[in-house]
Amino acid sequence: MFYREAGQFKTSYQADSAVFPILQDRIGLAVILAIAFGVIPFFATEFFVQGIMIPFLIYALAAIGLNILLGYAGQLSLGSAAFMGVGAYTAYKLVTYFPETNVILLILVSGFVPALIGVLFGLPSLRIKGLYLAVATLAAQFFLDWCFIRIAWLYNYNPSGAIEMPARQAFGLTLTGPAADYMLRYYAVLGIVVLMTWFASNLVHGRIGRTWMMVRDMDIAAQLMGVKLTNAKLTAFAVSSFYCGVAGAMLVTLYLNAAEPGAVFTIRQSFLVLFMVILGGLGSLIGSFFGAAFILLLPILLRTAAASFHLPIEVKNIENLQFMIVGALIILFLKFEPHGLARLWQVGKQKLRVWPFPY
Amino acid sequence: MTAFVESRPMSAARPIEKGETLLSVDGVSLSFGGVRALTNVSFDIKKGEVRAIIGPNGAGKTSMLNVINGFYHPQQGTIAYKGQVRRRQKPYEAASQGIGRTFQNVALFKGMSTLDNIMAGRTLKMGVGLFWQLFRYGPALNEEIEHRKKVEEIIDFLEIQHIRKTPVGKLPYGLKKRVELGRALAMEPELLLLDEPMAGMNLEEKEDMSRFILDVREQFGTTIALIEHDIGVVMDLSDRIVVLEYGRKIADGSAEEVQNNQAVIDAYLGVAH
């Protein structure tokens, strides 16, 4: 309906293969970015920024990470939280060793360690597929989670076993530690997420992304097109773990400030990210945002609904309801819309494009 | 105006000049856990010819292609490609040596568009690394555009412009087959293996596909080995034909020779063994 594509013709391949070839989409993206950078900081409450926007962006990045592996390269992983954890602990160690260095830089660099470990645990994917691989990634989940508890060096021998973020700066502004300003953190998280989403979008639209999708859709044919499965899968593991790692690093540095041993990067967390990907849409970057928003907002919505309708629901039961709803939605989506919310978005967009004709 | 009379397009069946041997299969045997798929099969493929492999169901035709492709490794026998005998070759190595392939049951990347599927065929020829890919700029973009041009030539050649951006999952069967041929062509193969390129097509689609196959040879000089069930099509298209039955070669020669071969007639009429 809002699309007026008549007259938007492409005279170069560069324009034709752009990520957003339609003018209206580019405008839409610009509006969203403008709201994220310019409107939210000035009109949103602290709770909204600190309690919703920051975790939403961080989890969206984690979901992008898993989506690269599962949605684009077709490799199931149940260990995303562990890779987030590796990123978190790397960041913690880095800020300990390099207190003067720009913390944003350290957060980004933190992705390299999980990338390496991701490749290590991705090695079995060369021999095994699908369901078996899921079990292999569980090994990563439990082993790494165990490491976070048992290897005292990781938490600087803190007697409580927890990590606590010291105050660190970037560009002369304090971003971490309990005293950091939430708005500065928001900008840091937003900047990192936008940058990395842009990178991810470039990757999946280019040669490497195509290779991943080839492996996902038909690995035999991919080999006969000259794809080395080893390289393709391990790159996916590396990039995916890098993204999860950076998300994990942001989680402790810019959101939680601290992490109790064995409480944050658990298998439940892995499932949470997995659900974001499934509900949001396999193989869709925007879906990762939808999925993260949905999973994070659901408890808030439930609580609000319970409060506004004066339903006699205890707090713990809201959590239980949330479990049930998520579980049921997973099944419903798999049945009716395996490509998740992103697919609904796509269909909606397509409907608007062919409007007034039926889709 | 006499010149015009002689200048009809060349007929499809006209034999082209025999070239050197491109691929030779020598005494190949293959079995899966005791089940024999191929037994002592030998034949060769010459540069520039259309070579057909025919035979009843279960004759081992697809296994033969898989051996050539490096997907299966024969227990006995050798395969020499461009004069070089190869050992336990991986499929992607076969691809990098110029062997392209289509499949019996269309093996397209179903989550991707026609364009991306054919772009996938260019994978081997692309190589700009992660850094530029992240920015989709500079070498990465140039490479993408350069290969897009090649891909567009193939799209033009196969007359599939109208489905360029359609996800392949939505295409009718005949078009899927055509896209798959396009994907194989994008590799610019020297040897193109076609596994039943016309299976499940109607007469008109078969005619189109036959024309494309001959055009491929004419335009790109590609050597073609194909498996096909439609004997009429095979006879029209191929220069030479290998006939397999129960994993053994029972005949090899021109369409005429094969047609008059008693063993072939028996195999096709289903004489009991």
Place this chain on the structure above:
Amino acid sequence: MLYKILIDPFVQMGAAPDLLVQAIWDGFVGGVLYALIALGFVLIYKASGVFNFAQGIMVVFAALALVGFHQMGVPAWIALFLALAVMLLLAISVERLVLRPLVNQPDIILLMATIGITYFLIGFGQLVFGGEPKRMITSELGIPKGAQDFDVFGGFVSLQNIDITAAVMAGIMVAALAWFFSKTRIGRALRAVADDHQAALSVGISLNQIWVIVWFAAGIVALATGIMWGARSDVSFALEIIALKALPVLILGGFTSIPGAIVGGLIIGIGEKIGEFYWGPLLGGGIESWLAYMIALVFLLFRPQGLFGDKIIERI
């Protein structure tokens, strides 16, 4: 250090064989429980090709239902039957609401659906029965308490009666399943399903019925497992994590083999006990949480089809 890893543990084993036997026994009992979970899994995988991630949570759910009914004042044995009824209801619902709509979907989709079931059951179970840990109604069901002590190699080994009961029950259950599969009409049909869906239809049983039957069978196994497990510790959702151990068991045993599930369960159970007991201290303890997966992972690299699975031949 190398000495500590390679030699010292074996010296310890030799020095105190009674402790070794005790460790093996403890591992054996844990292994039996793993094996039972894996068994329920294999049942479902064989008949419907579904990788049932929810098998672990079904164990918890079944045990919770049993205890929950009892807490509501229902006598233990009736609660047992009610719990069975709940599992039947679950089997029917799963078939209706999950399997039937998702028929012919890729494996990975079905796996994710069972993760959905897992979450649903967690929420539903806690909502209905409460999330706090509960005591299993061991004595009410007549399961013996106490322990038997045996003299071994100069020391003594203590076998809990509960554990013995568990082992015996597991044995009975495996035997019953074996009998069911080979001697009954439905059992034969189930086996046929694994090989050929058409063949099963010709026996006169619809696929949907078969799915209900195997899910119910898996539910019974889950209830039995839940009772045993609950008797050893509390009934709580912490079991969920432990139940995931069934997955490495399956990797070892193969997804389709009942003997594989048993042997795999025992290997994992004994292996992780011994590993924890002798090597754990070197690593700071708690290696039980991942050792099983690591064993499975290493195993996968060398024999992806499992001990008893069929070799996977990839056809193009």
Place this chain on the structure above:
Amino acid sequence: MTTAMGAPADTFPKLLLLNAVNRASKPAVRMKDFGIWQTWTWAAVLDEIRAFALGLEALGLKAGDKVAIIGSNRPRLYWTFCAVQSLGAIPVPVYKDGVADEMVYVLDHAGVTFAVVEDQEQADKVLSMTDTLKSLRHVIYDEERGMRGYDPAAIHAFADLQADGRRLLAADPALETRWRERIAAAGGADLAVILYTSGTTGKPKGVMLSFDNVVISAQNGIVFDKLTEAEEIIAYLPLAWVGDHIFSYAQSYVAGFCVSCPESPETIVDDRREIGPTYFFAPPRVFEGMLTMTTVRMQDAGNWKRGMFDYFIEHARKVGEQILDGRPVALFDRLKYGLGEMLVYGPLKNRLGFSRLKVGYTAGEAIGPEIFRFYRSLGLNLKQLYGQTEAGVYVTLQPDGEIRSDTVGRPAPQVEIRIAENGEVLYRSPGVFLGYYKNDNATAETKTADGWVHSGDAGFFDREGHLRIIDRAKDVGKLSDGSLFAPKYIENKLKFYANIKEAVAVGNERDFCSVMLNIDLTAVANWAERNNVVYGSYQELAGHPQVYDMIEKHVDQVNRDLAAEPSMCDSQIRRFLILHKELDADDGELTRTQKVRRGFIADRYAPLVEALYDGSAERFVTTEVTFEDGRKGAISANVRIRDMKPHPPVPSAEAAE
């Protein structure tokens, strides 16, 4: 419009040279090829044309030679016009999908020595005629696919000729000077092009147009509609049609705007949407097709959406044209129209590719008033013009704000019109053709010594000074009771219905009017699906009783309309039938521009016409058909006839919908 030297740019080669200087880096032509819109600037076009012209010259093309151009709308074929003209030779575009007989007649009659063709298909067609075409020496093809193995002495690739031209030019730069001198030497009065009219009767006639004819006509059209070099148009009509020649070639050169050529016939709709033309020309058939497509697709829409669509279309019908014409409209209606623009009209125009349309024209034959109003009510500045090949297109044009669906407008600039006593329209203008090629008799019959041309159409000026065309002068007849019988008028009313594709009315010198109809397969098949009507073939569908019932309602509605008009009341349709086959240009039933050839059809289906008047309820007929490849066959069917009850005359002038 003068060249650098100050001489008037009165030929296309001169205009090209001018544009290559003044608009050197502006786009001149685009074609969607290899997935993107490949673009040539005016400077690039000059280079291409010069290279090709020099190549042609080297091959022996001489001034006065005739060059056939056969193919679809491709930049190279358009360049051929100018390249040929730059050498003083004459381009002769030919309908590419014509049957061989027709084509061979034209090529032979024109005496072409060169043929520039699109691809192998057209090359083969021309080559198959070489026995007849003694004068043909060379064939040049654009698309190289499949062209290996042809004799290189007589058949050449377009690109190869250009390469020759470029090589020669590099070797001898003076060639260019001589080429430019020759261009400068030509003048506006010279013969520019020969366009063969498809003709409703008889053999095609070659209309000779001078540069002046075409350039001045084109210029008049540009001034009239204030066209600029920024216009975007899409070329999709046959090259041999005067409309395309003026709009896609002449006006592009004169105004300097860019012409876009679609990728393939299957992608025209998408390509049009991508380009979003600002200036668009189409015969009524195209607009009918789009409306049918819209109607059919909207029938698949959900209830609420269809309801919304119908609601706003209804509103547009009420106020859309007033708003377009700048007449006063109530504020509320205007707001509602604005909402409709957002929800329906805007998106619909976007889907049709008309979001940027500045002015659109329909011509060739009368457009159904409802169809015409539909587009105008959406806010599209669609206008009618009346034109002929012999006039260099323009005879009359509708000025902005004076648009009526039933008139064709005022005389175009520099055109004089008078009505002959028998009602025939005569015109005289600078665009009036030189004569028919090698056919002085026909020229004498059509064009008087003082330059007046007989249009062959009957018409009159209304009180506002607008010309109304009733029909072909010779087709307007009378029923046996003496009342007026204007078959085309009736046919157009019928064709407004999406389900009716063609209609042929008979009744001249007879007691009453009856019609033979063609159903529209797309629309009726869709209808059949929704109504569970099972059918196996077009023929079966056409003869289906339920289809007859549905069509009967349409016919009845037309009768109701006719009853409302005093002069037409007596020619209400009393009987109708649905033809068992689609009228087809290959069978000679339609002209190449898809007009029905009424006389031919009446002869061909004489048994059916007889049945219409002898009271039969059905008649068995066998009809010969020509297939695409030229083979012939026959189909037979039992065609049913329905009787209709005439409506009494309605005193009020208000026609029901």
